[in-house]
Every structure is written in structure tokens, then in C-alpha cells.
Amino acid sequence: NAGVTQTPKFQVLKTGQSMTLQCAQDMNHNSMYWYRQDPGMGLRLIYYSASEGTTDKGEVPNGYNVSRLNKREFSLRLESAAPSQTSVYFCASITGGANTEAFFGQGTRLTVV
Amino acid sequence: QQQVKQSPQSLIVQKGGISIINCAYENTAFDYFPWYQQFPGKGPALLIAIRPDVSEKKEGRFTISFNKSAKQFSLHIMDSQPGDSATYFCAASPHPGGTSYGKLTFGQGTILTVHP
Numbered sequence: 001n002a003g004v005t006q007t008p009k010f011q012v013l014k015t016g017q018s019m020t021l022q023c024a025q026d027m028n029h030n031s032m033y034w035y036r037q038d039p040g041m042g043l044r045l046i047y048y049s050a051s052e053g054t055t056d057k058g059e060v061p062n063g064y065n066v067s068r069l070n071k072r073e074f075s076l077r078l079e080s081a082a083p084s085q086t087s088v089y090f091c092a093s094i095t096g097g098a099n100t101e102a103f104f105g106q107g108t109r110l111t112v113v
Numbered sequence: 114q115q116q117v118k119q120s121p122q123s124l125i126v127q128k129g130g131i132s133i134i135n136c137a138y139e140n141t142a143f144d145y146f147p148w149y150q151q152f153p154g155k156g157p158a159l160l161i162a163i164r165p166d167v168s169e170k171k172e173g174r175f176t177i178s179f180n181k182s183a184k185q186f187s188l189h190i191m192d193s194q195p196g197d198s199a200t201y202f203c204a205a206s207p208h209p210g211g212t213s214y215g216k217l218t219f220g221q222g223t224i225l226t227v228h229p
Contacts, residue, residue, distance in 0.1 A: 033216075043222075045216070099145060100145060100222060101159050104158070105156055106154070106156055
């Protein structure tokens, strides 16, 4: 019962470096989301994918790109990391139907120096 | 633009006390209101949820109260225990249909500490 798996768990980047955060779910959900969590700001939506082959911007998309590789995998890419992107990143897989439930991964703690 | 406002930002209660966390929303299209619980180093997990056709939902020591006219809802934790110490997020989701269907909007979170 893996649920939602995120890699890596921790990462330190230098300003200007790039990296890709990986996310995979085994619950056969259509929708997947990327959030960032910052103190006092709650969970803010970066990008989401309502179904395989579609992606849309969320509340804070600047500086990020995403790829919905297939139904299971949804990756988040930082092309040129900035200190403002220091955060904890969560991927979530979302159930369909009227009672939406988000299943979150364990998170990636990213520090940009 | 914060569509779901949560308060307080942090809360300290004694063991056995009542913890109350409040949320307010603006978007009348919201139709589903879950609460998530997050322990340190973990992702949030669904705790309890309510729809606006009822004013209260109780599951064990956790109760959601909902006031549709005021566009407010709250989480009450009765007989709070040290194991309840966590961050709590309220959230809201639109009703079925439309491009935003299923998209959860979260509040800012409340860090709850329950002292033994």
C-alpha cells in the first residue's frame, strides 16, 4: 500500500540550479496536485493535473513547470532555483466524486542557498 | 487571494480541554469542507469532512460545526490529548461540475499543542 510516493525527501540546491521532484501514485486517481507549504501560508497550489495529458496553473505557478508523464506520475521541475522556492513540497493524488479526498506524499524539503 | 481564512495560527490547550479552530470562506460555490491533520514530517491526512446540508458532524472526539449563512465552519476537539498535537488545515472544494471540480483550497493552518 504505497499510496503516494515522492522523491527525494530532502534536497539542497544552489541558486540557479535545476531539479525535478518526482511523484507517483498507485491509487488509479485521475487528478494529481503539487502544493508548497510555508509557515503561516498553509498549502498553496502550484500546478494540478485533472487527468492524464492535462495540466493547469494553480495559485503560485511562477518558476515551476510540470509534466504528467502518465496516469501514475506527475513531476514538478524547477528550472532555475531561487531562495524564495525554499519550502516543503507535497504531491497529492485526489479522488474523484463528490467527496474529494487528497492523499498526500511525505513531502520534499527543499532548501535553495 | 486567500479564499479560506483560518484562525488561530497557533493554539495551546491543556490535556482534557476543548480545542476550537475556525475557518471562513467567501466562495459560495464551495460545497464540501474537509479538515486535514498533519503530524511533523508527514503529509496531511483527511480527518473529518462536512457538506453544507448539515450543521454538525461528529466523529469520536472531533466535531465540525457549519454555519452556511455566515460562511463559517469550525473544528472542535473534545477532551484534547497530547497525541492530538499537530497542524490542522481546513479546506473547501466546489460542487461537482465546472473546471474547478475537486480542487481543494486550504486555509493557512493551525498548530495545535496539547500540554499533558
